[in-house]
Amino acid sequence: MRNIILIGAGQIGSRHLQALKSIQIPLNIYVVDPSNSSLLTAKERYNLVNIQNIHNIVYVQKPENITGTKKIDLAIVATNSDVRSDVVKNLLRFFEIRNLILEKILFNKLEDYVSVDKLLEEKKCRCWVDMSMRTMPFYNSLKKKFDKDAVLYSVTGSSFGLITNAIHYIDYIAYLSDCYDYEIITDYLEAKPVESKRKGFLELNGTICLNYKNGSKGFLTCFTNGNLPVQMEIISSNCKYIVKESEKKAWVANSKNRWKWKEINIDIPYQSQMTNLVVESILNKGTCPLTSYKKSAKLHVVLLDSLYKFLNESSNTKRKFYPFT
Template identity: 45%
Template sequence: MKNILIIGAGQIGSRHLQALKAVRTSIQIFVVDPSPESLKTAKKMYELTRMGESEHMVRFSNKLPHNPEQIDVAIIATNSDVRREACETLLERTDVRHLIFEKILFNHKKDYDEIGLSLRKHKTKAYVNFNMRMHPMYSSIKDELGDDKIFYHVSGGNFGLVTNAIHYLDHLALLAHCRDFTINTNLLDHNPIPSKRKGFLEFTGTIEAKLKNGSQMLVTSYETGGAPCQIIIFNKNMRIISRENEGKFWIAKKENSWSWQEILSPWPYQSEMTTHLVERLLHKGECSLPTYQESIKIHLQMLEPLLEHLNRFSKKKYNYYPFT
């Protein structure tokens, strides 16, 4: 029987757990979180989820066992400030074949390379959950956009700029075949706002990114208002408008005289995507998510300018990334 581990049973971790119920192979699931309330809520959500083809064994604990069995797939869904400790403790105690990180990865720059060295030492294949790559429509437009530079605009009302911008940066890097970019923070508001997650910060305003190949991105989060998030992606060959809250895309292509086509493509819940992700890792040993090493560059090229911007205007000076 394959072993799956989830560290962190909060909102995202609970969604991963729900997804595991639909995995078609019988698995043994371990869920670890120091909060009894989080474990209780996660257990309740799992029990309310419809039964899949196979029955699984699920164990809940407030701490990681000292000598757990080999883990086939581990998901670390903690906040960024404790993720390094969770990862190191896990790797020290057992063999892990595949490891999936939530983002933002860590809140200290040195953690990125040091965890990379630890993953190589333990021969663990690691990925970061930039799940736009798993959406059928977002992945299908890659070839149609071609090799010309891409313009990528995102806007919405107070939607969590930092925690979401990194998803869009990864997606643009995939579409443009380029991970080298610079960030301009001059259009960001000076003062950060509290994140939805206690103890962390967010920004409003606009993050501008320029890729080495000429592609550009603007991601704007308005300070007030509830405007739903809208994504516009275009180049000389194609235009795409995405309204994820409606599950709709509008696409116009040069080859079709720029006539608009509406496509229904609802955004899959994380509790659906993780099912396919884990099954693919168990049976094929690979997945469509970016590797840990690929994701380091995306993270640091964004986080370093944001930290500089924060310290430029904040009375308190930070030596870490207060984002998650």
């Protein structure tokens, strides 16, 4: 049996767990969360998935309660960013972890990006970050259409969680253009942070501008007011797309079709339909299409450090960490 640890069984962790149920390789799954109510909800959600269970599942409140094996084929860390680096460091010290998937936003301190990188190398652990747009069939297929051209990428909507989602869009632009060098302009953000939907964390509204070395540009705008649905536009000199995930529709126009808009139906899978695919790929082939830790850490640090400077310069509170998750 292969051994999997899932640490953090909250909203997204319980969806990762649901996905694991459909894996056809028998697994020992250890679910770890200090919150009994998170463990109970995760268990309920797992049981709701209408597939015959072939796995052995153990629910525990601390990783130390996992007895019997130290060799772990794969661990998923789905806690919030504030505890993630400690959780990862403890995991890597206590177990022999071969593969790791981490949730975004990775960590809340700059030094953790370096120390975790070192530890991963020392322990020879492969690591990816769950920025899944590039793995979704629709978004994945656009890479060929844009053919690494510089793109103009915009996202607009009301109160959609600009910072927690920005890293998904930043990663997706990097994927489309094969370019991981970028800078951020924070001048058009609103100075006052707002509470995140995740307790104890912050969000920002306004516009983030992204400038990639290959010429791609991004404009991510989140309005404080209203209920504008999230809309994405991706434009190059040969092709343009409008995407409305909430309507499961996209519109495409290109030079070949004389720029005539064509409507297409799109499928945006849930996390509970995706984690199984990356886990199976890792267990069978030792790799998966998610972004590697190194590339993801590079994208995270540019975003978080710019936002950190922006927050500290625009308010009297001098923070010692990144208050985002």
